Amino acid sequence: MIARLWRHRSLALTLTRRQYELRYRQSLVGLVWAVAAPLATLGVATLLFHKVLRVGTDGAPYSLFALSALVPWGFFASSLTFGVQSITQGGVLVTRFAFPRAVLPLSMIGTAFIDLIISFGLFVAFVYLAGMRVPLSGLWALPLLFLETVLVVAVVLLASALNVFARDVKLFVPIAVQLMLFVTPVMYSLESVPESLRPWFKLNPMAGLVESFRQVLVFGSAPDFSLLLPTILITVVVFGLAIWYFDAAEPRFADVI
């Protein structure tokens, strides 16, 4: 599967480009939307969690506190919401060409990755506006990003393949993503969760990730590996499952779409 994908890497890049261009084609302000989405979320989060609920940020400015987690969360959320339909929406291609179908969800993740880079730029801008610097520990963000990408690839491959057979998946995913945002410490900290509930929160693979991103990008400390352990374990299991299932189900996609 990996070898076939590698041969079609230029296809994946072409599709990523096209999808990204298509998203903003015939729109008036185009790329502004890539920045507007995280900004709007940040605005609402600041109002609700900072001003109304007054959650603790451990001394960091709330905008940086929230944005450092919103950026990786946005990558996860948009990969999943757009990626789940990638194969069914690419039906025209699936029923006419023989290519590794995984290119479709992967190129969707690719477009979400472009958004990630843009919103990370936004985060860096906020850091300097606050008169601060990104700490050296920020380099930890790269291995964290790798871990998140593997998790995202696994979940999106699985969801997009299952969605071919049961379109319930595409109806379920947006709801799941929305609910997950509430139980993931993106706009609040894991610290503010009552001690008795915290072990349950930590089972969520995204909890350890966004908490770690925040630690390395804002607080200047190395990630806490005990927090990341559930994420790593779940990622490995889901990735194995996703590769196996996608490979087994792929030959039938064209018949069912």
Next chain:
Amino acid sequence: MEIVVAQDVVKTYRTGVGRARVREMIPPPFDRALQRVFREWWLRDTFNALDGLSLGVPKGSAIGLVGHNGAGKTTLLKLIAGVTAPTSGAVMTSGRVAALLDVTAGFHPELTGRENLYVAAGMYGLDRRDVLARMDRILDFTELGELIETPVKRYSAGMWARLGFGMVSAIDADLLLIDEVLAVGDSEFQRKCVEWLDGYRQRGGTLLFVSHNLGLVRHMTDRVVWLDHGVILADGPTNQVLGEYARATERRRDQANERDQHSARKLMRVTGLDRWGRGGVRVAEADVRQTAATGRSLIVTMKYEASSTREALFSVGFIDESGFEVGSSLSPHFQLESDVGAVCWEIQQLPLRAGIYYPVMSILSPQGDILDRWKLERAVVLDVNGGPDVRAELGPAEFRGSWIGTP
């Protein structure tokens, strides 16, 4: 060397929508286990589009696939293209396989022609540079000009076909699969495609060709495989199999006509292109033998009904399966003595080559106006009479003449 080998291929599809297909979600090996235990439930609402088919395609050959709708032609092409996998059996191909499975060719309506070409090339493992290197050739072939920068949603069906053909012409395939695509587009472009395909074959390319236009199949291929309900009914030289197929098609049509005649709502098709004219005299009945042979005699009788006109000319002509008007025979002036009557036309040596022809009966006024013209739906099938390969010969008409050699 065989470029395609299909062995005992079975392809099962599920009918219906929605929940029935959820069964497809279960991956191997669990699906096989379930099938063993709950055989009846598992196989409910399924049909075999291909039912144990084996076929070898030698490199450099051109094979036509014919058969009625639902015979499995498109399924076979999809399996060879690798778009889908057989339920059991195996399909093996070597080299680069390019497919035009329908007119839309997998293009995205919002993308421009050029962008679509990049995507399509990527599907075959080519990259941007490969397309750029071939762009002039593609533009030259498709004659799309500036339109290549326009989203293909604004293209006409003919332009889609041009772009699709431009795409396959550029990717240097070893095996080309074409499913009823040449039917779209104007005759000029069709001719261009056929010429390109001729060249492709001369360069050693292999072709699998599906079309209901038997004239094109005859021109393009040297072997024809006739599929019916997912199995091969006949496989052999083009002329032989097409002759058998055409006769079977006519038989089917006759049977259908007979059923129609028994039904109460019998309607004669006298509208559109099948029948027109100013009236006064009309063809009431025509009698043409349904099989004939090149160089042998053929008799056509025509019964007429006259209401006002007392003077007319009769004509019997033939149209071939691609719609080409081959020729006709015009009678001298006839004085019509009574309201009903008949005329008879006999030709001693029919100058038509093996093929399928539709007789056209006409009655003309002495001034040359068409009073009634009727294109019969029943075809005359001409047999192959064991002569030399007519593929090498020009056109449907066979001229009789004498040849003299001088040193």
